[in-house]
Amino acid sequence: MQLEKQVLFLKSIGDPTRIKILHLLAVRPLHGQAIAGKLGLTPPTITHHLNKLKESGVVISRRDKNTIYFELNKKMMTQHLNSILTIMDQKGDVPEVEEKEKILINFLDNEGRLKTIPAQRKKKLIILEYLVEKLELGRKYPEKEINTFIRQYHEDYATLRREFINHQFMFRDNGVYEVNPREMWLN
Amino acid sequence: MQLEKQVLFLKSIGDPTRIKILHLLAVRPLHGQAIAGKLGLTPPTITHHLNKLKESGVVISRRDKNTIYFELNKKMMTQHLNSILTIMDQKGDVPEVEEKEKILINFLDNEGRLKTIPAQRKKKLIILEYLVEKLELGRKYPEKEINTFIRQYHEDYATLRREFINHQFMFRDNGVYEVNPREMWLN
DNA sequence: AAAGTAGTTTGATATAAATCTAATTAGATA
DNA sequence: TATCTAATTAGATTTATATCAAACTACTTT
Numbered sequence: 107m108q109l110e111k112q113v114l115f116l117k118s119i120g121d122p123t124r125i126k127i128l129h130l131l132a133v134r135p136l137h138g139q140a141i142a143g144k145l146g147l148t149p150p151t152i153t154h155h156l157n158k159l160k161e162s163g164v165v166i167s168r169r170d171k172n173t174i175y176f177e178l179n180k181k182m183m184t185q186h187l188n189s190i191l192t193i194m195d196q197k198g199d200v201p202e203v204e205e206k207e208k209i210l211i212n213f214l215d216n217e218g219r220l221k222t223i224p225a226q227r228k229k230k231l232i233i234l235e236y237l238v239e240k241l242e243l244g245r246k247y248p249e250k251e252i253n254t255f256i257r258q259y260h261e262d263y264a265t266l267r268r269e270f271i272n273h274q275f276m277f278r279d280n281g282v283y284e285v286n287p288r289e290m291w292l293n
Numbered sequence: 294m295q296l297e298k299q300v301l302f303l304k305s306i307g308d309p310t311r312i313k314i315l316h317l318l319a320v321r322p323l324h325g326q327a328i329a330g331k332l333g334l335t336p337p338t339i340t341h342h343l344n345k346l347k348e349s350g351v352v353i354s355r356r357d358k359n360t361i362y363f364e365l366n367k368k369m370m371t372q373h374l375n376s377i378l379t380i381m382d383q384k385g386d387v388p389e390v391e392e393k394e395k396i397l398i399n400f401l402d403n404e405g406r407l408k409t410i411p412a413q414r415k416k417k418l419i420i421l422e423y424l425v426e427k428l429e430l431g432r433k434y435p436e437k438e439i440n441t442f443i444r445q446y447h448e449d450y451a452t453l454r455r456e457f458i459n460h461q462f463m464f465r466d467n468g469v470y471e472v473n474p475r476e477m478w479l480n
Numbered sequence: 481a482a483a484g485t486a487g488t489t490t491g492a493t494a495t496a497a498a499t500c501t502a503a504t505t506a507g508a509t510a
Numbered sequence: 511t512a513t514c515t516a517a518t519t520a521g522a523t524t525t526a527t528a529t530c531a532a533a534c535t536a537c538t539t540t
Contacts, residue, residue: 109312116307119377122300123498128380138517140460151499153518158497172507172516180381187374190306193315194367242333243313287316310528325487338529340488345527359486359537468509 108189109287111162115186118162123147124155128178131165135177162186206232220260223269230269237266238275238285247283252276295376298349302373305349310334311342315365318352322364349373393419407447410456418460424453425462425472434470439463 119125126145130136136144142152156176159165163182168175209232215221224230237259241247247255249267256263267283270276276283306312313332317323329339343363346352350369355362396419402408411417424446428434434442436454443450454470457463463470 109309112312113307113309116303116312117497120300120303120307121498122296125296125299125380132381139515148500149517150501150519154498157518169507172509172514174517178381183381184378187378191371191374193312194319194365194370239331243317243331244309245333287313304527308528326485334528335530336487337489337531341528344488356537359484359539361487 115162118158131178135175137173137175241285243285252283302349305345318365322362324360324362428472436468439470
């Protein structure tokens with residue numbers, strides 16, 4: 107998943123020693139002992155840090171005889187940073203809130219149950235969003251649990267479950283359902 | 294220092310729970326309990342994470358009656374990410390010419406021979422650079438020739454020869470030595 | 481003033497991470 | 511084949527971090 111890659115990347119560069127390594131490698135590729143010497147650390151420690159940096163892809167290595175040169179993968183680095191930047195690319199929906207309220211009031215009864223499933227795409231999406239927000243982000247729900255959840259709001263759990271998947275409010279993996287992060291939703 | 298701020302920032306967002314919080318706050322400001330509910334975590338845990346995010350400045354809080362709204366500071370976030378990006382367009386730094394002169398005078402005797410091999414890395418590099426500049430760029434030197442050359446300046450040709458290689462002033466190919474171009478040298 | 485609400489602090493626990501020394505591996509050179 | 515060199519692995523230690531339950535604080539509402 108996207109999130110794990112981002113965290114792996116951020117952890118990999120979120121350390122003073124590793125930032126220093128990045129600075130060194132930004133100038134030119136270096137071999138391990140040179141890095142150890144420059145930073146006043148031992149080779150095992152450098153191996154440890156380089157492994158982290160290689161795991162996230164921001165450093166690659168190239169062997170030349172006995173010496174391994176480590177170099178900064180600037181393209182990968184830029185890619186990761188851009189992916190973090192997109193977290194912020196969320197159109198604020200403040201102006202829509204009133205409209206949403208109206209639709210919710212129209213389609214929900216006094217007990218908060220869904221009267222009907224809206225036919226209009228736009229309205230349907232608002233209802234689906236409203237429902238999916240009651241679920242936990244990151245939690246894995248077995249199909250039965252999803253069905254039970256939906257039935258609190260409407261009898262036709264099969265249709266609604268399919269809609270959640272169709273519009274990518276959730277994804278399904280091996281019969282287990284999980285809420286997608288907001289930026290994945292189709293509006 | 295720049296480095297510490299960068300690390301603080303990267304650590305602050307380098308955690309799956311906190312990335313999820315950022316996603317939530319990217320949409321709209323939220324109060325603590327809402328975040329706790331969505332992520333299935335307890336309020337103390339959310340306080341803990343929000344503190345980290347506030348420390349690095351990417352989240353700010355605003356009180357309204359009893360409720361505290363946390364919101365994403367997109368400007369701060371962008372600023373931090375840009376500062377990380379600049380790591381990649383780093384150029385090497387070189388010691389001052391005057392400083393080099395002083396060190397050369399200190400370590401060379403009247404006949405221009407090396408009194409001792411400097412222990413300090415920085416000084417050693419200046420000496421090595423001074424010596425290697427007397428060699429021809431592009432010419433191939435057999436090991437014996439290199440030894441003879443070094444012995445003009447110091448008895449311990451083996452150590453110095455190794456230092457030339459270590460710091461990439463020269464490279465060795467099949468027992469033949471050659472001076473590296475300047476931009477390869479390790480500073 | 482009493483009760484309620486939202487958030488924080490404290491203390492405990494469990495897990496992860498950074499660093500070192502010592503031992504080992506992989507490849508190059510003699 | 512034996513030796514040298516650069517890097518890695520293993521094991522130990524220390525420090526940092528994520529999480530929770532329980533107690534507490536600050537502010538509102540009644």
